[in-house]
Amino acid sequence: xxxxxxxxxxxxxxxxxxxxxxxxxxxxxxxxxxxxxxxxxxxxxxxxxxxxxxxxxxxxxxxxxxxxxxxxxxxxxxxxxxxxxxxxxxxxxxxxxxxxxxxxxxxxxxxxxxxxxxxxxxxxxxxxxxxx
Amino acid sequence: xxxxxxxxxxxxxxxxxxxxxxxxxxxxxxxxxxxxxxxxxxxxxxxxxxxxxxxxxxxxxxxxxxxxxxxxxxxxxxxxxxxxxxxxxxxxxxxxxxxxxxxxxxxxxxxxxxxxxxxxxxxxxxxxxxxxxx
Numbered sequence: 001x002x003x004x005x006x007x008x009x010x011x012x013x014x015x016x017x018x019x020x021x022x023x024x025x026x027x028x029x030x031x032x033x034x035x036x037x038x039x040x041x042x043x044x045x046x047x048x049x050x051x052x053x054x055x056x057x058x059x060x061x062x063x064x065x066x067x068x069x070x071x072x073x074x075x076x077x078x079x080x081x082x083x084x085x086x087x088x089x090x091x092x093x094x095x096x097x098x099x100x101x102x103x104x105x106x107x108x109x110x111x112x113x114x115x116x117x118x119x120x121x122x123x124x125x126x127x128x129x130x131x132x
Numbered sequence: 133x134x135x136x137x138x139x140x141x142x143x144x145x146x147x148x149x150x151x152x153x154x155x156x157x158x159x160x161x162x163x164x165x166x167x168x169x170x171x172x173x174x175x176x177x178x179x180x181x182x183x184x185x186x187x188x189x190x191x192x193x194x195x196x197x198x199x200x201x202x203x204x205x206x207x208x209x210x211x212x213x214x215x216x217x218x219x220x221x222x223x224x225x226x227x228x229x230x231x232x233x234x235x236x237x238x239x240x241x242x243x244x245x246x247x248x249x250x251x252x253x254x255x256x257x258x259x260x261x262x263x264x265x266x
Contacts (some may be wrong), residue, residue: 019261026254030136031183031192032248034143036179037150037245039193100246107253111260118264 014055014058015117021051022110036055040091044079045102064126134258135192140251142185142193149196150179154237161228164216172224173217175203178236200225227244 026047035041088094156177161175177199185193204227212221 019254023257023261026257027136027139027192030250030254032191033243033246034139034146034194035181036143036238036246037147037185085193088172096246100249103250103253108256110257113218114260114264121264 007035010120012120014059015113015120017055019110019113019117021046022106022113023045026110028101029099029106032094032099033103036092036094036096037090038092041094046079048055052079088131134141136254137186138191139193140247141244142253143247145186146179146194146196147240149199150240150242151237153177153199154240155180156234157228157233158230161226161230163226164223173206173224174228176204176228177207177211178202182202212235237264239250 025048028044028046032043032045160174164171166172179199179235180197181194182189183194184191184195185191186195206224206227208222208224211217211219211223214223217223
């Protein structure tokens with residue numbers, strides 16, 4: 001119970017959720033890149049803004065509930081079609097530059113979240129070992 | 133978590149098949165006869181992609197749905213001395229346009245590179261996640 005409280009307060013659950021989000025988004029972007037030459041394929045994406053909005057609302061709500069009660073697992077995202085501008089004769093709305101920069105940014109954000117999580121866990125370990 | 137690599141692999145396979153088809157078109161740009169030696173000018177082939185992996189289309193990815201024959205008219209050249217000439221002295225040549233083939237080859241090559249980069253990025257993400265354990 002006490003360990004549960006330790007793991008579910010501060011930025012740990014937020015970072016966990018963010019890493020999960022970037023992982024899911026990488027899959028969606030990967031599918032877009034795989035289908036870059038598929039006729040009539042419409043590109044999909046998970047909105048980072050929408051995710052942050054949902055996350056912000058969740059943090060605001062749980063702030064008053066006190067530590068140890070954060071649960072972000074009910075945040076779900078819908079797959080969105082970011083643009084309906086069809087520029088190609090095959091009906092595909094690909095934008096390779098956008099896709100490649102999005103997936104690079106997404107990976108960096110994932111690595112950032114994981115690195116911060118690592119720091120949190122390392123601090124926890126230091127505390128468990130009584131600073132030794 | 134590893135399905136992204138399968139997805140990338142499906143795209144690499146599809147783009148490679150596309151490149152093979154283009155190579156076949158360029159190789160046969162002057163082929164006037166079929167495999168049996170009968171007069172039958174080569175027709176340009178092209179791949180049609182569809183979403184979903186080859187073995188199981190419910191999995192995300194891409195696969196080659198079919199390889200189609202380009203039914204556009206064959207260009208004719210006046211060459212009455214050629215044994216394949218028709219009664220008016222015209223010879224039908226394959227409907228392969230080198231410029232179109234090169235543009236498609238370049239697109240296939242770029243798409244292949246993009247997928248390799250995507251798989252590389254996914255691998256770096258796995259590695260950073262794995263470092264959480266160590």
